Amino acid sequence: MIAYTMLGTNDKDKAFDFYDKLFEGTDVKRLFKTPAGGQFFGKGPGQPMLCITSPYDEGEANFGNGTMVALQFDDIAEIDRLHAKALEIGGTDEGEPGWRAPDVFYGAYFRDLDGNKICCCKMNMGG
Amino acid sequence: MIGYVTLGTNDLEKARAYYDDLLGTLGAKRLMEMDENGFTLYGVDMTQPSIAITKPDNQKEAFAGNGNMIALQMQERAEVDAFYNKGIELGGSDEGGPGVRGDEGDMAFYAAYFRDPEGNKLCAFRLGPA
Numbered sequence: 001m002i003a004y005t006m007l008g009t010n011d012k013d014k015a016f017d018f019y020d021k022l023f024e025g026t027d028v029k030r031l032f033k034t035p036a037g038g039q040f041f042g043k044g045p046g047q048p049m050l051c052i053t054s055p056y057d058e059g060e061a062n063f064g065n066g067t068m069v070a071l072q073f074d075d076i077a078e079i080d081r082l083h084a085k086a087l088e089i090g091g092t093d094e095g096e097p098g099w100r101a102p103d104v105f106y107g108a109y110f111r112d113l114d115g116n117k118i119c120c121c122k123m124n125m126g127g
Numbered sequence: 128m129i130g131y132v133t134l135g136t137n138d139l140e141k142a143r144a145y146y147d148d149l150l151g152t153l154g155a156k157r158l159m160e161m162d163e164n165g166f167t168l169y170g171v172d173m174t175q176p177s178i179a180i181t182k183p184d185n186q187k188e189a190f191a192g193n194g195n196m197i198a199l200q201m202q203e204r205a206e207v208d209a210f211y212n213k214g215i216e217l218g219g220s221d222e223g224g225p226g227v228r229g230d231e232g233d234m235a236f237y238a239a240y241f242r243d244p245e246g247n248k249l250c251a252f253r254l255g256p257a
Contacts, residue, residue, distance in 0.1 A: 001155060001199055002176040003252070005132045008194015028128060035229070048129040048176045055194035064192030064247065066135015066183040071128055116192065121130055125173045 004040065004049040005069055007116040008061030012037060015052045018113050021089045022082060026073075063115035070119040076106050079120045083108035086118070131168060131177040132197050134247040135189030139165040142180045145217050145243060150178065152213055153199070191246035198250040204237045210251040211239035218244045232256065 009015035016030075016039050023029065023041060031040040031049060038053025050069060055061050073079050080097045087093055087110060094117060095109035107121040136142035147157070150169045158177060159168040164184060170177030178197060183189050201207045208225045215221060222240035229236050238252035 001150075001153060001171055002129055002132060002178065002197060003200035004198045005129060006194060006196040006198070008192055043128050050129065053194060057193065059193055061194035062190075062192055064135055064190060064195050065185070065187060066133060066181055066189035067192050067195055067247070068133040070130040070132065072130035116195070119130075123130055123173075 002048045004042075004051055006038065006051045006053050007069065007112070007114070008055050008063070009052055009112075009114045010054070010061045011113070012039070012052070012054060014113055018089055018091070019050075019052060022086055022091075024085075026078070026082075028071075061114055063111070063117065068109075068117040068119055070107075070121050073120055073122055076122055079106060079108050079122060082120045083110060086110040086112075091118075129176040131170075131179050133166075133179040133181050134197070134243070134245075135183050135191070136165075136180050136245055137182070137189045138245075139167070139180070139182060141244065143167055145219075146178070146180055148217055149210075149213055149243075152210060189245065191242070191248065196240075196248040196250055198238075198252060201251055201253045204253050204257060207237055207239050207251045207253050211241055214241040214243070214249060214251075219249075220244075222248060 031042050038051050040049045040051045042049035083097050091110040097108035099106050107119050109119050111117050155169045155171050158170050164182040166181040168179045219241045225239035227235050227237050233256050240250050242248050
């Protein structure tokens with residue numbers, strides 16, 4: 001259903017650098033740019049992508065309250081590593097890694113440099 | 128890569144009614160409803176990335192992010208038109224009607240943009256020829 005989701009930034013270079021560092025060592029990489037200079041990140045064809053961009057209205061970017069992108073991983077050690085990495089490169093903590101629902105949902109939460117909330121999670125829900 | 132994306136709401140029942148009808152047109156339904164924050168997950172099934180509406184976890188007012196958008200892929204241009212029209216009819220607001228952005232052709236990007244009643248921006252698009 002979701003092809004891609006966009007998050008706004010007021011400093012594209014800094015934001016791209018944040019996500020480059022965050023995704024280093026995972027199979028997520030830079031894909032293509034939008035005409036407006038937004039950067040798509042993803043695993044490749046057929047997979048939903050994340051795009052970091054300045055807002056279309058050319059106004060100031062702000063995060064949405066209640067808005068969050070949950071990125072899925074298979075390995076909880078990877079989630080622990082990504083959460084620690086995010087904080088190390090300037091992100092802010094929104095919840096330590098842990099099982100939110102035992103054996104069903106493992107999540108770690110942080111915000112990027114622009115305040116966008118990201119969750120790294122593993123879901124055992126028949127998916 | 129994306130498991131799900133959440134959007135904030137200040138009126139859970141209105142938002143549920145909106146997304147029941149809107150995402151129902153794509154064959155998506157409520158897959159999960161939690162007491163905590165009223166988190167309501169919509170999807171076709173649990174194997175595909177889904178959309179959730181929720182009251183913010185920090186219990187403060189929900190608001191839309193500028194620069195944030197969820198883009199949903201359709202198989203036909205007529206589906207883009209129908210999804211956009213439904214989004215508006217249910218109380219959303221226009222952010223750019225259906226049409227080709229860029230060049231027409233085999234990789235044409237036919238898209239329509241709107242906001243839900245609380246300002247969260249959505250896009251429906253079809254990639255390919257008419």
